[in-house]
Amino acid sequence: QVQLQESGPGLVKPSQTLSLTCNVSGDSISSGDYYWSWVRQHPGKGLEWIGYIYYSGNAYYKPSLKSRLTISVDTSKNQFSLRLSSVTPADTAVYYCARRVTGHFDYWGQGILVTVSS
């Protein structure tokens, strides 16, 4: 059974960098069959895709976040990570990691709430 689990700080100060990691179990990131993704959800709002990465390290970002966003992969640990710099309260959201297969997301982590506040 594929499982994804997000981890990281739940509180980040404005202007700092938000860093999250997604640990994958039950599947190998190195299999090359999927893109490993981040999706966020602002409180009470809809879903927003923000980026994904292939096991090779090729990453694709939502254009409006590209200047602040870095997604990386560590195949030896079977995990991938997100770094979002210069955060503001507008980046407060539940962040989900998910597995993307041929366009859709079939497995999701439980999500982690990250609050940006001083």
Next chain:
Amino acid sequence: DTQMTQSPSSVSASVGDTVIITCRASQGIASWLAWYQQRPGKAPKLLIFGASTLQSGVPSRFSGSGSGTDFTLTINSLQPEDSATYYCQQANSFPITFGPGTKVDIK
């Protein structure tokens, strides 16, 4: 970006009813459409992909149809556990975009 709209934004229906949710893309997306169910406080769950293919383990009362720009999600014989918000998502063009969601309540 391909904009996704959904209607209605919310619907209240009784157990056993049929609920139809529509999703429209601002440009043609062929069949690159997925539907998700999200219960409060939970992660989204994939229901349908490729516009009409039911994800393994999803009850057959859920069905999807459409292609191009207009799509529907139909929930037959609504059950109490179907109370949730439903999102459509397109993957035909970059970046991936989601619809705003449709909240389904049980009367």
